[in-house]
Amino acid sequence: MKVMAKASGTTTTPARKTLSGIPVEPVYTAADVAGLSLPPPGEFPYTRGIHETMYRGRLWTMRQFSGFATPEETNRRYLYLLSQGQTGLSVAFDLPTLMGYDADHATSLGEVGKCGVSICSLEDMEILFRGIPLGDVTVSMTINSPAPVIWAMYLAVGEKQGVDWSRMSGTLQNDILKEYIAQKEYIFPPRPSMRLVTDVIEYATQRVPRFNPISISGYHIREAGSTAVQELAFTLRDGIEYVEWAIARGLPVDSFAPRLSFFFNSHNDFFEEIAKFRAARKIWAETMRDRFGALDEKSWKLRTHAQTAGCSLTWQQPYNNIVRTTLQALAAVLGGTQSLHTNSLDEAYALPSEHAVTIALRTQQVIAYESGVPDAPDPLGGSYFVESLTAETEKRARDYIRRIDEMGGMIPAIERGFPQTEIANASYEYQHSIETGEQKIVGVNAFVEKDEEAIELLEIDESSQRHQVEKLARLKARRDNQAVAAALDRLKRAAEGDENTMPFILDAVRAYATVGEICDAFRDVFGSYTETTVL
Amino acid sequence: MLTSNYMNNRIRVLVAKPGLDGHDRGAKVIARALRDAGMEVIYTGLRQTPEMIVNAALQEDVQVIGLSILSGAHNAIVPRIMELLRQKGLDDILVLVGGIIPDEDAAQLKKLGVAAVYQPGASLEEIVDFIRSSVKQTA
Numbered sequence: 001m002k003v004m005a006k007a008s009g010t011t012t013t014p015a016r017k018t019l020s021g022i023p024v025e026p027v028y029t030a031a032d033v034a035g036l037s038l039p040p041p042g043e044f045p046y047t048r049g050i051h052e053t054m055y056r057g058r059l060w061t062m063r064q065f066s067g068f069a070t071p072e073e074t075n076r077r078y079l080y081l082l083s084q085g086q087t088g089l090s091v092a093f094d095l096p097t098l099m100g101y102d103a104d105h106a107t108s109l110g111e112v113g114k115c116g117v118s119i120c121s122l123e124d125m126e127i128l129f130r131g132i133p134l135g136d137v138t139v140s141m142t143i144n145s146p147a148p149v150i151w152a153m154y155l156a157v158g159e160k161q162g163v164d165w166s167r168m169s170g171t172l173q174n175d176i177l178k179e180y181i182a183q184k185e186y187i188f189p190p191r192p193s194m195r196l197v198t199d200v201i202e203y204a205t206q207r208v209p210r211f212n213p214i215s216i217s218g219y220h221i222r223e224a225g226s227t228a229v230q231e232l233a234f235t236l237r238d239g240i241e242y243v244e245w246a247i248a249r250g251l252p253v254d255s256f257a258p259r260l261s262f263f264f265n266s267h268n269d270f271f272e273e274i275a276k277f278r279a280a281r282k283i284w285a286e287t288m289r290d291r292f293g294a295l296d297e298k299s300w301k302l303r304t305h306a307q308t309a310g311c312s313l314t315w316q317q318p319y320n321n322i323v324r325t326t327l328q329a330l331a332a333v334l335g336g337t338q339s340l341h342t343n344s345l346d347e348a349y350a351l352p353s354e355h356a357v358t359i360a361l362r363t364q365q366v367i368a369y370e371s372g373v374p375d376a377p378d379p380l381g382g383s384y385f386v387e388s389l390t391a392e393t394e395k396r397a398r399d400y401i402r403r404i405d406e407m408g409g410m411i412p413a414i415e416r417g418f419p420q421t422e423i424a425n426a427s428y429e430y431q432h433s434i435e436t437g438e439q440k441i442v443g444v445n446a447f448v449e450k451d452e453e454a455i456e457l458l459e460i461d462e463s464s465q466r467h468q469v470e471k472l473a474r475l476k477a478r479r480d481n482q483a484v485a486a487a488l489d490r491l492k493r494a495a496e497g498d499e500n501t502m503p504f505i506l507d508a509v510r511a512y513a514t515v516g517e518i519c520d521a522f523r524d525v526f527g528s529y530t531e532t533t534v535l
Numbered sequence: 536m537l538t539s540n541y542m543n544n545r546i547r548v549l550v551a552k553p554g555l556d557g558h559d560r561g562a563k564v565i566a567r568a569l570r571d572a573g574m575e576v577i578y579t580g581l582r583q584t585p586e587m588i589v590n591a592a593l594q595e596d597v598q599v600i601g602l603s604i605l606s607g608a609h610n611a612i613v614p615r616i617m618e619l620l621r622q623k624g625l626d627d628i629l630v631l632v633g634g635i636i637p638d639e640d641a642a643q644l645k646k647l648g649v650a651a652v653y654q655p656g657a658s659l660e661e662i663v664d665f666i667r668s669s670v671k672q673t674a
Contacts, residue, residue, distance in 0.1 A: 095554070095555040095556065095606055095608075096555065098555075099555050101555075107554075107555060107584075108555075109608075109611050110554065110607075110608035110609075110610060110611020110612055111554060111555050111606060111607075111608045111611075114606055114607030114608060115606055115607060183557060183558075184557030184558075184559060184581055185557055223560070224559075224560050225560050225564075311560075314655065314656055315654050315655040315656050316656050348635070348654075348655045348656075349635065349637065350607075350635070350637070424563055424567075427560055427563070427564060428563075428564055428567055428568075431564045431568075431659065435658060435659055435660065441656075443656075444656045445658075454638070457637065460607065462611075530580075531580065531581070533578060533580045535563050535566055535567055535570075535578060
């Protein structure tokens with residue numbers, strides 16, 4: 001461990017670094033930002049923010065990720081959250097739905113409704129959005145492999161509500177690359193999956209212009225154990241891959257790039273996180289203009305959602321998590337996020353209780369209305385420390401991006417296990433630093449308490465599964481099964497060719513084909529993917 | 536049953552991810568830590584059914600099974616695994632479970648024969664020590 005002398009020369013302090021390993025000097029001065037060019041917020045390359053007024057013009061969207069048990073129960077939670085001042089919806093689906101299985105599939109046993117809401121068919125989506133006008137409320141949907149299917153259901157619900165697709169706005173996560181890298185909710189192999197992602201981007205560009213057809217995500221990469229630099233680099237490089245595929249599809253870059261969106265983590269190292277958001281905007285703006293020749297400034301502006309770091313929250317002394325979440329939320333706001341989810345104090349135990357999620361929402365509201373922070377766009381702009389960190393983060397991220405370029409792109413990089421290895425190593429090193437006590441985690445390896453008080457938790461039992469299975473049986477009995485079979489057949493033929501699959505998925509969805517049935521049709525055509533494990 | 540496994544005296548551990556849960560950060564860290572601690576570790580990878588796990592345990596001749604479940608599906612999955620182990624005469628295998636397991640459920644799992652349940656924040660050292668002190672060494 002390096003020992004560095006302070007300017008006074010009489011004491012020594014051990015070297016410090018950020019969670020990503022960037023050295024933190026004992027002091028930063030004007031010399032560290034000499035020669036820095038820093039355009040104001042709203043000006044290329046948007047380091048200081050994508051809008052001139054930022055939160056003075058409009059606050060970030062308070063968008064709590066939410067979903068559990070049945071669509072009926074989740075609908076009730078959504079109406080509650082909207083009544084409490086949440087400004088956008090974000091849907092969490094259960095594992096069977098995420099993996100393209102219906103609630104009655106053998107693999108779904110014990111999993112229905114546990115990690116999110118169970119959605120098996122259009123009927124469930126209709127229930128989910130009952131009383132929620134989709135022309136007025138923006139909806140984000142966190143789903144990847146079956147993303148086109150769920151999106152088709154969302155669009156079909158809009159139709160039934162009498163809402164024109166041109167008014168429907170929201171975000172579909174639809175970021176399959178990070179599934180192979182980190183979240184592991186892949187179904188099909190990479191190339192057919194990229195085709196489906198591109199189908200959605202193309203269809204949205206043509207038919208649902210206010211909708212963000214992809215949320216290029218770093219959150220999950222970070223949760224899997226990466227550093228902030230890796231999170232930034234792998235996310236942006238995934239973005240580059242999606243742009244390349246959309247261009248190869250024949251879409252002019254400025255036709256789709258304005259609707260690409262991002263999703264970053266907001267973790268513990270306060271200033272590093274702020275620097276990460278700022279560096280992200282700069283790298284993306286320059287990439288879109290210089291690498292891809294985009295001319296529309298909307299194509300240059302990185303718009304992002306942020307979520308505070310679930311992996312940083314502890315089982316021990318859960319009320320401390322309110323403090324962690326507050327700091328992380330503040331970092332995301334100082335970083336200039338467009339949308340924010342704050343985790344609940346019971347994150348390490350269960351899905352959020354109503355009480356816990358209310359505190360999480362109030363955290364955002366206190367920052368928004370009481371702290372004064374939103375009044376000055378990029379208030380840390382010009383800070384010797386933050387500008388130095390931003391520059392260093394940018395440099396290290398660009399280095400990773402270049403290395404992946406040299407490998408031939410993100411798909412070859414994934415195939416050789418590169419991002420997965422980086423993440424596994426970072427994750428192991430971090431755990432090691434906790435084991436040795438080098439990294440203190442309050443309540444876990446420092447200031448530990450015995451005999452903690454239990455907290456009240458949201459419980460999800462097996463009744464959700466029974467409810468969903470019964471509903472499915474009734475649905476299958478009353479729908480036109482011949483129409484379903486015909487639609488699935490046409491879907492498979494489209495999947496075998498190179499037409500955009502969205503119209504076929506929409507037809508199947510309107511006939512009340514299930515998530516499982518449609519994904520099985522795709523499995524028949526594309527096959528299933530098994531990863532090569534990297535430890 | 537003398538095999539080369541037992542002759543080199545290394546504890547053999549199967550680390551498995553049952554069900555649909557793809558959150559493998561913890562399982563991978565544990566697998567690597569046990570390896571660093573001198574154990575033979577077989578990591579099954581994701582999306583294992585109870586049948587696949589028990590078959591792997593049998594084939595790999597392990598003394599320990601570590602299950603990682605963060606999805607809330609433990610009450611459906613773990614009892615099934617314990618039942619299959621019993622059926623195959625493998626109930627002397629030490630079964631550990633880690634993940635998001637509420638206290639009441641942990642107590643229930645232990646009644647079914649699970650030796651230890653590790654919730655978030657458990658230390659690697661604690662897990663290694665538990666395995667070392669619990670596994671009966673033959674040969």
